[in-house]
Amino acid sequence: MLAWDVLVTVCLGYVVFLFAIAFWADRRARQGRFGWLRSPYVYTLSLSVYCTAWTFFGAVGTAARSGYEFLPIYLGPTIVFTGWYFLLRKLVRIARTQRITSIADLISSRYGKSPVLGVAVTLLAVLGSTPYIALQLKSITLSFSVFANGGEDAAPASELTALYIAIGLAIFTILFGTRNVNANERHHGVVAAIAMEAIVKLAALLAVGIFVTWVLFAGPQDVFAASPAHLAAIDTVVTPRWVTLTFLSASAIVCLPRMFQVLVVEQTDERNLTTAVWAFPLYLALISLFVLPIAIAGLDRLPGEDPDLFVLTLPLSAGANGVALFAFLGGFSAATSMVIVAAIALSTMVSNHIVMPLWLGWARSKGRAGDLRAVLLASRRLSILAILTLGYLYFLVAAPEALAAIGLISFAAMAQVFPALVGALFWRGATGTGALAGIAAGFLIWGYTLALPSFEGDFLLGAATIEHGAFGIAALRPHALFGLEGFDPLTHTLFWSMLANVSLFVGVSLASRPQPLEQFQAAQFVDVFRQSEAAPALVARSATSEDLLALATRILGREEGEELFARAARAQGKRGGLPDPTDSFIEHLERELAGAVGSASAHELVSQIAGRGTVSVDGLMKIADETLQLIETSRRLAAKSAELEETARQLRHANDQLKRIDALKDAFLSQVSHELRTPMTSIRAFAEILEETPDVSSEEARHFLGIIREESQRLTRLLDEILDLSFLESGRVTFNIAPVRLSEVIDRALFSTQGLARSQGVTIETIREVPEIEIETDFDRVAQVVINLISNAVKYGGSVDPRITIRMGRDADGAFIEVADHGPGIPPDKREEVFEKFTRLSEANLAGSAGLGLPIAREIMRNLGGGLRVMPNRPGAVFRMDLPDRPPAAAPAPQEKAAKDVPPSPVNEEVTPAHGLQSST
């Protein structure tokens, strides 16, 4: 028999070993040498906190009593893990993007960062898990007592053993579990120790199994041959209880606080999941491999002994002290790792969802804004102490028999969160009100039909109530609610609680209307794989970067806060300084803070600084449901293609313009050469006559020379006009701007044209406005235009009624001068053509005109900020000069126009749309 002091020494040595591993791993991690710490196998092993002392010892007990019934506890998780691609992967991704810190935080965050839901799930978790912690303490003291019973030395009372263990666990958890304020970072020390313990407990159970099967018995056939009758002949395995157990353990693998902690919160790399999904079920299969043989062997060799302790008593009774000690360490590992992780997970939930909101409210009322980081860590440490104290107290108070059922009661409590969790991941329409209603109803039924009756009348519910129902109403019997009998209490509870939970969750969700924040979160969760990393900000809020930095340092500490801001500033493309407090940065900050204090508290804290804000349009688009998003996408596509069509149309138009300009340029060049050629030809002809004819009379010669001079003058005038036009078109002309009276302009024009008018027999009448119109413009240039118009009117006015009317005045369009003749007028389709170069409306080519008069006149008016247009016939042609009160301040930029390699042309102005097009694409 094993000496008591040996046991204690080995146990203490093991504890020191675990502390050393944790310490070493923590130091490695802080030095940045992660190595195997991030290996998927360490992750898988950390998941084994699922296998507690209850499963380590209790599985054999269950197998001894009811055969296969120990299996659903392992098969449920296996089923969930085979479907990892749809549930776990999504869960892990969401937790990473949303910086989820616990199962309570996940539910709270998804349903609009609701503080109430956070509190509800936290309470449920604490109520469900505290007894479970007590169970672990119980199992350790029980296994100690197994050794003590046989030894001669007096072992200390089990209360004292449990106290020492609770204190030791508290020290370990506080030391390695509250290192960083960021709750969703991995606790490397803890994980390393747990992974070690996982190996020990698996190896221990395998060792006991091999010892039993091949040492105590002669192989598996021998063991199974010894099966007692009640295990050998099992007709129905798949009973309602079997289904219930499978469902419970399937939901437990994600809903239990400690499982959520290791599976989701502490995962470092999503890729680890692809290993864990097969390695963890393998771990479960291996750990249950020898459960049946051990149970059968125990029943065969140690009849009448407690089957829950067969793992220890079988090797002990056979004198295999080493194996027994190993088994003891395995059970010890299973119990301690569960307590440590559960305490971390629960303390995060309690401090983030209960302590923090209370503290914030208190600090706000007192107007304090102290270092939240210290508060957070202190509250986590105190929560750990409080949770372990609660567990210890429960261990002292509860009846020993009641402990056995605790494992499943705890599972059933957390299963109440399962519908809300599944809804959170897959149903956008699930609302916080619905989730709260479902969880509350499930919790009440769980408490009334399972948790309270488990005290067998000692707590709240009397024995009479359990037997006959509340107030003696038979329909309210806790174990036969509404007369539903014939099921074991667990199945009974699960049926009613899930029925109420799911119907209320779905019904209330359908009936209630989610808040914008809730809808936004719903979209972020349900469509997590369709979201880009940088989600648009939901609300437009405003705060100064300094205030935000102050908040971040209060929670994360100076160093980490400043690092976070520096990174954000770099991401915004800044060299240094603080990042701009954009909506998306505020949202990013809120998420980072959520990693420490939980989403609800983070939202509250940021809102205190930045205000609640208004929902942004992008945010609204985000929360719009899928159909709307599709509609929006196709609308955008349609807009895009319409835009493209418009662009193509504009390009076609521009192309047509360019073609026209090109044609015009060619026409212009041929016109110019033609116009230049005519006088040149006659000059050359007469010069040749003079040269080749020897006997030209001096009179003839004078005549010829006169023609040559006239033609040269015409040539010069033509070149002058072309030059003038090109200068005008390129805006390189300078004007003499001065106050000008319009009647003086008309007088000058009349004076200049009186000779021409008289020779053609044209009478000119003027209609002058009183009072005198005076504007700022270039006197000579305006007069030039009027002269040009008068001479055109004389030329084309016809001879039937050779009368020209000049009218000046001011109307809605401003000051104007109109020159009207009484000729045939200009056909409407030719009205723009008259301004084209070398255009003559009739073939009548009068000397002195090169056909450039009107284009020049129009360019002059344009340059002066006005215009020249052909008005509808009245009935003769009417030209109207629009005269602004003063020319535009900025003359058209000469360089730009000059640089253009387009010949002077009236369509110049129309080409500009092509410019606008370039800048819009």
Add this chain to the structure above:
Amino acid sequence: MQTGSRNRPGEDGAPPASATFEHRRRRDAAAVLPFAALVLFVSPLLDLMAGADTLFGIPVGVLYIFGSWFALIAATGLLARRLGDDQER
């Protein structure tokens, strides 16, 4: 290209056109697995197997449960590796 993509799509450079199809097929297989597990472990099939019969001295029920279990683990592991590769790309 076709035969290469059957085993390890994308090994020869850019993912072939059938990579999406292959990925979808694996995803569908992954969706079937939990239902297969349900049928194996929570259906009358289990009752059928867990009789009093033994094979090589070991109850058929035990062989059935652990056999199915390890088969599921292998299938999940193989699919997970492939699906993980798909994600890497």
